């Protein structure tokens with residue numbers, strides 16, 4: 001078949017356009033929080049993993065922190081129990097903790113296999129490995145919700161060791177308490193704590209909605225940029241609900257604690273991560289520090 005030179009040139013142009021972004025993020029740590037429905041659909045899962053593998057191969061240092069809430073709920077039901085949440089956090093009694101740990105480890109190893117099949121070394125760990133995520137028991141509005149942890153100390157040594165040896169760390173949100181018990185951590189909380197501890201350049205939350213909506217019922221109200229002050233105002237206004245509450249609070253926390261770029265992206269859009277990193281198209285919602293200039297003009 002004859003080569004279509006125009007088509008081939010377009011491919012070359014795409015690569016050249018990516019050059020400044022590749023330079024900007026070279027050797028920089030990017031934490032990707034991966035959860036929601038983008039994790040349930042096998043086709044999408046593959047695309048997310050391909051993106052992260054590409055980031056690794058062009059010289060970034062990606063870290064995946066994953067959830068698996070939907071799969072945990074499905075196994076809780078299979079065990080004859082009813083999943084229960086308070087303010088977006090799973091009520092985690094002893095049997096639920098056991099299920100959560102088993103399911104998250106299973107998800108963890110399946111992500112590791114997918115990455116390795118694409119030729120990148122990956123290592124799956126939980127927050128218990130290397131004493132990484134120490135937690136204290138988390139109450140939800142004063143209510144005891146069982147073995148749910150709030151990260152109060154991160155030891156990033158194991159992450160740095162893996163990055164140094166060129167492994168892609170894949171981390172599941174299980175921590176340990178001073179009582180040596182395993183604790184279930186909301187994966188957004190875990191991703192934020194890890195991004196802060198490793199001084200990540202970027203933290204991207206891949207979720208199952210387009211981004212943050214001013215009013216979730218109004219699909220024309222998607223917000224592309226939000227300062228931390230605006231985010232606080234929005235949270236106080238009562239139009240942010242469900243899992244977006246902890247997510248947005250974590251975004252504010254990350255921005256105010258040294259993570260330069262924080263994004264909420266629609267994990268249902270194939271290759272959303274590449275679009276966000278290698279273009280200035282502004283997919284999803286960017287959360288900015290108070291002194292940030294207009295983000296998409298200052299992306300590079």
Ligand SMILES: Nc1ncnc2c1ncn2[C@@H]1O[C@H](COP(=O)(O)OP(=O)(O)O)[C@@H](O)[C@H]1O
Nearest residue numbers: 035036207209212213216239240241242243244
């Ligand atoms: N104003 C809002 N903007 C965006 N999402 C919202 C809003 N209010 C509530 N949500 C809910 O938050 C969900 C995202 O959080 P969550 O389900 O925890 O995602 P994940 O499983 O990816 O961590 C959305 O699917 C949506 O149902």
Ligand SMILES: CC(=O)N[C@@H](CCC(=O)OP(=O)(O)O)C(=O)O
Nearest residue numbers: 035036067068069089090186187
């Ligand atoms: C305490 C708590 O709620 N932990 C979460 C951990 C998994 C998670 O956060 O998964 P997603 O990111 O896919 O929602 C849970 O048990 O569902």
